Amino acid sequence: MSRSTLVADPVLIVVGGTDPVLRGYCMERAAAAYPVALIDAKPPTWQQDLVVDHEVADPRDPTSVIAAGLALAERHTIADVLTWDEYALVATTHLTVRLGLPANTVASMNASRDKAASRRHFAQHNVPSATSTRVHTLAEATAAADRTGFPVVLKPSSHAGSIGVIRIDSPEALPAGWEFAVSGAGAQGREGSGVLVEEYLDGPEISVECVTRHGVTTVVAVTRKDVGFAPYFEEVGHTVTVSDPRLPDVASVAARALLALGVTDGVQHVEMRLTATGPRIVEVNARIGGDMIGELVRLATGLDLPRIAADIACGNTPNLTPTAHTTAAITLLYPPTAGTLTARHLPAAPGPLCPWLRQVTWLRNVGDQVCLPPTAIPGAARIGFFIVTADNPGDVQARLASLTDQLTLAVEPHATA
Known part of the structure; x- marks a missing residue:
């Protein structure tokens, strides 16, 4: 079932990524520049x-995506195909290749989605990363953790959003941590399997927002992250400053x-930790970062990542010259406890x-049931x-x-037995 409007220009297909709150701005910016056709579950x-x-x-x-894309191609000239949905990256690339349009290779998207494959590529190309072992049983995890040395991190091989990711500080905590990671891994993407036992990278966490065209990468921003709810890795805030000194x-x-993964085009979100031995890669996401990071980049630098991604997909050269010179930050709000939200103001x-x-x-209304991570x-x-802005990071943090x-968040805790 489809709705078609006659357009003269080639159409950009967008696959998935249609959450109105956190991805709505991506769709709006792409559609403001190019005619867009959508492939989504609804x-x-x-x-x-x-x-x-x-x-x-x-x-x-x-x-499914290829069939939908071929149907659209019968009605329109297709400029290219784009997604900012982590789980749709491989399917999107399959469609682009099937249509004979410029694209990253399917192998490069598989390598970025499967964190175990990513680690192998990083090791082969001497990219600083973490020691990592893919395991499928608790016994294998125990052996890998002993070899790696505590603390270790358990994570599903191809999930996103820190699902199933936990830090384990001792052998005694490993069985419970294993159950948590395995539970999270049950719904991970099809590109990877199992759980990874990885070296814990100590140090501040950042992400590097990149624009790559024809294999040449330009770093346009650094996002400094606040991570909470240990031993889990819940991201609770992000800050972007134009010309960050870490860049x-x-x-x-x-x-x-x-380069090690073979990613040649698009906008990427590269996560790393700033350790005592230097920056080391946590993971590579071959799409715009979540949690409104694209909006923070626009507010801090003037660079519109969804528009840039659309420009690259449509064969146009994006303008990467900053037009703003500020700091932008987001604070993500969590309840003080699990229960019924009784006030938010x-x-x-x-x-x-x-x-x-x-x-x-x-995101939640009074009367809703709320919970804590994970x-x-x-x-x-x-x-x-x-989301706030200021002339510098210090003033942003003060705001x-x-x-x-000033915030009021009140929760009636759940009754306990």
Whole structure:
């Protein structure tokens, strides 16, 4: 079932990634520049006015996506195919190749999706990373952890959003940690299998936002991350500053990681830890970062990552010259405990009185049941978020702290037996 509007220009196909809160801005920016056709699991709703056509298909299934894409190609000239959905990367690339359009290779997307394969490529190309072993049983995990040395990290091989990821500090904690990781691995992407036992990389966590065209990578931003709820790795905040002083130290490592995986085009989100021995890769995501990081990059630098991704896909040269020179940050809000949300209020609001408060978004309403990490669904514990800007990181942090002090979040705890 589809809706088609006659358009003269070639159409850009977007596969999946249609969460209105966290990915809506991506669809809006791409559609503002190019005619967009959508392939997703459901017909468009909020995107209805942004797309010229659509096909319903499972965005994670290559066969389904190819069939949908071929149907669209019968009605339109296709410029290229794009996704910002981690789980749709491989299916999207299969379609692009099937249509004979410029694309990353399927092998490169498989290598970026399967973290065990990524580690092998990094080792072969001398990219600093973590010691890692793929395992399928607790006995194998125990042996791998003993070889690696505690603390270790257990993680599913091809998941995203820190699902099933946990730090284990001792042999005694390994059985419970193993059950947690295996539970998370049950719904991971088809590109990888099993659980990885990895060396724990100590140090601040960042992500490097990259633009790659014809195999040449330009680092456009560094995102500094706040991680909480140990021993889990829940990301609770991000900060982007134009011309971050860390950028020269991490740019070459990120570019080498993408080269090792064979990624040649698009926008990438490369996560790493700044350890005592230097930057070391955590993982590579061959798409725009989540948690509104693309919006933070735009606010801090003026660079519009969804538009840049669309430009590259459509064969146009993107402008990578910053037009803004600020700092932007997001704080992701969590309940104080699990239970029923009874109050949520922030007296400050975006507008003339607080022009630096760029967005306040609530994800849960009073009366909703709320929980704490870890959860089976990324972001399920979040109540909302706010985004602020300032001239420098210090002022951004002061504004975030001021908003946090004004925030009211009240929860009636669940009754216990």
